[in-house]
Amino acid sequence: MEGVMNSAIIISILATGIRLATPYLLAALGEMFTQRSGVYNLGVEGIMMMGAFAGFFATLHSGSPLMGIVASLLIGALMGLLMALVSVTFKAEQGISGIGLYMLGWGLSGLLYRLYVGGITSIDGLKTIKIPLLSDIPFLGPIIFDQNVLVYTALVLVPLSGFILFKTSWGLNVRAVGNKPEAADTLGVSVERIRYQCLILGGMLAGLAGAFLTIGQANMYADNITAGRGFIAIALVYFGRWSPWGILLGSLLFSMADSFQSMVQVLGINFPYELAVILPYVVTIIALAISFGRVWAPAALGKPFQRGTRG
Amino acid sequence: MNFKRRGTILITLLVSLLLVISGCGTKAPATTPTPTASTEKIKVAFVYVGPVGDFxxxxxQDQGRKFLEANMKNVETTFVENVPETADAERVFTDLAQKGNNIVIGTSYGYMDYMVxxxxxFPNVVFEHCSGYKTTDNLGTYFNRDYQARYLTGMVAGKYTKTNVIGFLAPFGTPEVIRNxxxxxxGAQSINPKVEVKVVWTNSWNDPATEKTAANSLIDAGADMLAMHVDSPTFAQTAQDRGVLAIGHDSDMTKFAPxxxxxxxxxxxxPYFVDVVKQVMNKTWKPVQYFGGIKDGGIIDITPFSAKVDKDFQxxxxxxxxxxxxGKFDPFTGPISDQAGTVKIKAGDKAADDVLLSINWFVKGVTGSIPKS
Structure with a gap:
């Protein structure tokens, strides 16, 4: 194993791992805000599919991946708004509404693709941007600082979300609304408005996560391109205990294992690659199981807020 | 409370709408002309595992359906795409048989037991299954000798790899994939005995994001030539981005990576679909295991060469x-050894069809292990 695992290969595994973490990170950070405000959105996968399609479609027609990013943010915001309408204003059961949103995104993205594109078409996606000086750092440079703009965005969003959530008054309101909506309401914080904002933000990030797959990774669209990543992102929010750093850890765990298993096969290392594939799932289940009983979660998660009643 | 009920109604409506929309999106039975009064028409239905736009x-397979429509009057075709190889397939096949189709064609290996x-x-409906090995009184199989063309494209790969490492993306360890x-x-070894073919399993027929990662890993590990047996051209695009070469599969993929x-x-x-319909019309159809090669009207062939392939080598x-x-040459002529060096096909022997249709070992020179199912 030592012979084949030279530093170029290790750099390749880690750089690929960082890149593959991007969709998990973006979607999970968005879902973290959503859940912190007391709503769980199971429709992330569907929003990602719509974001993937919108990003692809806008890039195909404008020739600019930046337009793709804008389109995916817009469509994500719309899907988030729809979820907010159904689950916050109409107080529908959140699990069912999320599944409905997932099915909408799944069906609609496939239908639109069939109607307006038809077949496999490739696009010029995002190019990697070498960050001057930083990309020259031995080892770390090519791993972290030679990626595309969405990878950098996702990485920057980790500390940024932490700051927003824990150091700003808006973040305080989000946490209050997710824990004690009655108290927040008494203090004049609009529970509905905060939840709308968080669902829209979560939708935008999920849309962006989807766009990463089409314009930052595959450079084409295919049905079901998200392949369950949206659901993994939801699990990562639990795994990461609703904290950005925990989510970063979980995302890297999945993406590194993915990158590793592909390289294990390529190098013909005598290690069953199936083990590498299931490893992150096993670790996630173990992590969820051992902390069972002392799990903290936003207290009002999943409960629609009705003024004048007790949650 | 009134408010709450209104919400519930709205949601019910919304969810039913979503169900309708998603139904259309994924399994739109795209019927070419709607049923007419004429009942003499032969109705042929196709069930596809992927989308018709996968190139x-x-x-x-869908090009074959179009050929059938264009070349036979009195034939009406429909298709259902994206049908998974699960019990869901059985429902789709039952549906199509009930709807009065005379011939139902399933194009993916995993439909086998459901089609049986x-x-x-439905003893009065003729079923044709691509790539399987089970037949019944009204279920026949068809496939092409894909390995003949594969040997030829392998020769080109062997000639133009400089690192002697060829990367190969594979979905599942079925006999079809292994044979290819x-x-x-x-074929590659016949030109360049030093060639090593590295196989990476993507565990899906169509997952461009994973294919991209696998292709990049292969290139990082020294492959300067990529080939695949999945359904999307992602690998070719990756090859072009990274400046390495590639061998296409299933349709001419030149436009994705010229x-x-x-x-x-x-x-x-x-042409095979036309034959089947003619036989059914003349009541001469029998459930056979059809296995056509390059000589049989091009049911399998190779595309034109790129200008990069030297004329003499072409x-x-x-x-x-x-x-x-x-018939002077057969790609599976011994001596052929497996990865461990055990002789599987003796010198001078040719592999019989049943060996080819159930093959479960890699030849020497392939790196990678076959997943146990």
Missing amino acids: GYTYA NVSKK IDAFTL NSILVGDVSNWG AVVLAKKQDIMS
């Missing part, structure tokens, strides 16, 4: 193609 396997079940329930990888490797694609195999199912490959057509 790969399903695309090639459904064919027994083996033939490809044998600088990378050297040649590819291409399936041409149309002639070498085309001469080999002639030998395959005339």
Whole structure:
């Protein structure tokens, strides 16, 4: 194993791992805000599919991946708004509404693709941007600082979300609304408005996560391109205990294992690659199981807020 | 409370709408002309595992369906795409048989047992299954000798790799996939004995994001030539981005990577579908296991070569193609050893069809292990 695992290969595994973490990170950070405000959105996968399609479609027609990013943010915001309408204003059961949103995104993205594109078409996606000086750092440079703009965005969003959530008054309101909506309401914080904002933000990030797959990774669209990543992102929010750093850890765990298993096969290392594939799932289940009983979660998660009643 | 009820009604409406929309999106039975008064028409239904726009396997089968429509009057075709290889498939086949189709064609290996079940329930419907090995009184199978074209494209790969490492993306360890990888490797070795074919399993027929990662890993590990047996052209695009070469599969993929694609195999199912319909019309159809080769009207062939392939070498490959057509040469002629070096096909022997249709070992020179299912 030592012979084949030279530093170029290790750099390749880690750089690929960082890149593959991007969709998990973006979607999970968005879902973290959503859940912190007391709503769980199971429709992330569907929003990602719509974001993937919108990003692809806008890039195909404008020739600019930046337009793709804008389109995916817009469509994500719309899907988030729809979820907010159904689950916050109409107080529908959140699990069912999320599944409905997932099915909408799944069906609609496939239908639109069939109607307006038809077949496999490739696009010029995002190019990697070498960050001057930083990309020259031995080892770390090519791993972290030679990626595309969405990878950098996702990485920057980790500390940024932490700051927003824990150091700003808006973040305080989000946490209050997710824990004690009655108290927040008494203090004049609009529970509905905060939840709308968080669902829209979560939708935008999920849309962006989807766009990463089409314009930052595959450079084409295919049905079901998200392949369950949206659901993994939801699990990562639990795994990461609703904290950005925990989510970063979980995302890297999945993406590194993915990158590793592909390289294990390529190098013909005598290690069953199936083990590498299931490893992150096993670790996630173990992590969820051992902390069972002392799990903290936003207290009002999943409960629609009705003024004048007790949650 | 009134407010709450209104919400519930709205949601019910919304969810039903979503169900309708998603139904349309994924399994739109795209009927070409709607049923007419004429009842003499032969109705043929196709069930595809992927989308018709994949420019790969399903695309090639659908080109066959279009050929059938264009060349036969009184034939009406429908298709259902994206049908998973699960119990869901049985429902789709039952549906199509109930709807009065005379012929139902399933194009993916994993439909096999479901088609066996459904064919027994509808003895008056003719079923044709691509790539399987089970037949019933009204279920026949068809496939092409894909390995013949694979051997030829393998020769080109062997000639133009400089690192002697060829990367191969594979979905699942079915006999079809293994046979293709083996033939490809044998072809490459016939030109360049030092060739190593590295196989990476993507565990899906169509997952561009994973294919991209696998292709990049292969290039990082030294492959300067990529080939695949999945359904999307992602690998070719990756090859072009990274400046390495590629061999196409299932349809002409040149337009996705004109600088990378050297040649590819291409399936041409149309003439076979026409034959089946004619036999059914003349009541001469029998459930056989059809296994057509290059000589059988191009049911399998290779695409034109890229300009990067030297003219003299093109002639070498085309001469080999002639030998395959005339029966002078067969890609699976011994001696052929497996990865461990055990002789599987003795010197001078040719692999029998049942060996080829159930092959479960890689030839020497392939790196990678076959997943146990």
